[in-house]
Amino acid sequence: MHAQQRTTPLSAIIKSEIAGSRLRGEARAPGTAELSAISFHHYMSLCLYHPDYGYYRSGTARVGRDGDFYTSAYIGEVMGEQLAHTIAGLADEHFPGAHKVEVVDWGGGTGRLGRQMMDAWASGDEAGSKFKLTVIDGNPEHRREALVRLEPYVASGNARVIGGEPDDLPNWDDRPVIVVANELLDAFPVHRLAKRDGRIREWGVAWDEASERFISCLLTRNEMDWTDWLEEQGIKLLEGQTFEVNLQAADWIRSLAHRMPRALLVLIDYGDDSIELSAPHRMDGTLLCYHNHRAHNDPYHVPGEQDLTAHVNFSHTRRAAEQSGWKQLWYGTQKRFLIESGVMDKLTEHRIADPFHPIARRNRAIRQLLLSDGMSELFKVQIFEK
Template sequence: MQKVASLPLPSADALDASAALSTCIGDAIDAAGGWIGFDRYMALALYAPRLGYYSGGAAKFGRDVRDGSDFITAPELTPFFARTLARQFAPLMGMDLPRVMEFGAGTGRLAADLLLALDDEGALPDTYQIVELSGELRQRQQETLAARAPHLADRVQWLDELPVRFEGVIVGNEVLDAMPVRLFARHGGRWHERGVAHRIVGSAGPHAFTFEDRTLPDAAVPEAVRAMPGDHDVVTETHAEAEGFARAVGAMLARGAAFFIDYGFPAAEYYHPQRAGGTLMCHYRHHSHTDPFLYPGLQDITAHVNFSGIAHAAVDAGLAVAGFASQARFLMNAGITELLMELDPSDAGAFLPQANAVQKLLSEAEMGELFKVIAFTHDLDAALPLAGFARGDRSHAL
């Protein structure tokens, strides 16, 4: 665990907001009898009204610690990410699917750059819908669109909830990893659910909360967890909320395609016996660490995605898996290197920053292998060519 002293200190106002959220979480623990599941803690830490990380006013997305942000995403790195997605989406737009819906729109950078790129492709959607519950993020998205694509901003609509029916293309970049997870720990050969309780006053440590494990009967242990080989000590997660989200998308998508980009693994890798520490991770001021109780509401809390669980839930809801590939393979298949070569390599000031950003998206040591792209379709031709999965499709691993 990284020491608090090695991380940038929040402002006094931010600390006050974190303290208020800690009180809210503490009240929830008291109301539940002294213990809540980690999924409940994570939901409050990220989404409690006006206080949670995503519902409050933290900067979140940005390039480095100087802008007050905590992490950077692919759309913030380079417009070539959106331009490559547009090359994949444009043929779908031409199949009488003139709408796009985005989840996890962040600053609005992907929305703005996608609209610009689709316009260039001659495939501009009639409407671009963003599902966003955070008022602070919605305002940032509006500002980004007004600055980067003012002539297209009137095509964007914000939704507070999913529509009953949608026809078009759905995209979600780094949205699944931010959905609350349950934690499970095996020690002494027995499975426990790892939850959150108050830290005992006077005990070591700076935080108000601590992990507390509760033994589970075998019948209450999720099948994916129970199937982990061996009897050695492990910690892992399950993703009921993300899988429920996949089912909701499946119920909503009457015709079209859905693309989700995130970091994670198929189940065989996710629940591999050597992954003994789980995948829970926190991000604060561009530092990664494993302490979810540090500054509640001021840091991101994530877990890698079990793409097999997402795929099975979507298929149960009537969708078909159209492809599953590493981000690097998907982007290269869809033409990112060809797009980059439209820049003049002799113009180092323009070419090198974009080339370096694209390399970060593609490199196995960066985002290229850890990040995956999964796509689902409904009521589309089964032979529909999706260029992003033309080579290196790993759907068989799901």
């Protein structure tokens, strides 16, 4: 029995896109007509990035207590501090003698991680004057909050907040840049593939008049030759398996290579390598939906008002990066990254009974980042240089 789908302002727009589409979906019952359909990638793009009603383009802040999910920057200040420490070391090693290094927090949301990094650098004397921060985010409400949070650094000229459209982006020329993408790639729309009767098919979305619901369907014609793409990536799907492909993440990494002659790229996201994401226990793919801090698997529940996300394929990002001139410097779990960056040195022995004391809160944040629900193993950090 299906859960109730709630009509949203985006619902009528999606229905119109389906009605005008040239793609067709496989009928559910033999002998019935094919369905008008759009690809799941098209559907997810509308849900997340429609200019008026997309999840990341409208409404209130989407992250934090009043949003639908948290990021690691919301677990105390530890992640920002450790990232700042790592970036300072990378800058010294790869940009020796540089007077100023621009750190770009791409998809930086409400500026929380950026503020944590700036505060950490400011407390480090010499490093405090070395870094300039740019927060890029497409959500107007996120940008407003980021400007408030970063106000002291914006006022001093050491931080700015801009949109993510091509016309908004600066020309980095030959300046040294370090790009941080913390849970950015998982927000890009994905194609959903399926292996049926030995063939690679693509999932689409149709409107079912009888039930008045959006439904999943297999497209009768794929948008591209996925068989060749999977073979090139070394991925073999099992019969009946569903698998997500994030082409836009790879395109974004390639675009950075052209924009930034001297750069480092730090990716932080949840995901794994191709072999794990196509393993037998991953028969249904990794698509998840987040609404009011609850995870579920119905992408049609409230179109445009919930987050849709899939695990990042770090084999794919590595291949795309290396093909466009990046070199991988480091890859591993967030837990390993935090430990190697010295987070254990911040644990303090104490006998303080007050759980809200700063020392108790810091210790708790460190334990949560390292141990909570295995997330620190699911999250990966991948660092490239160019």
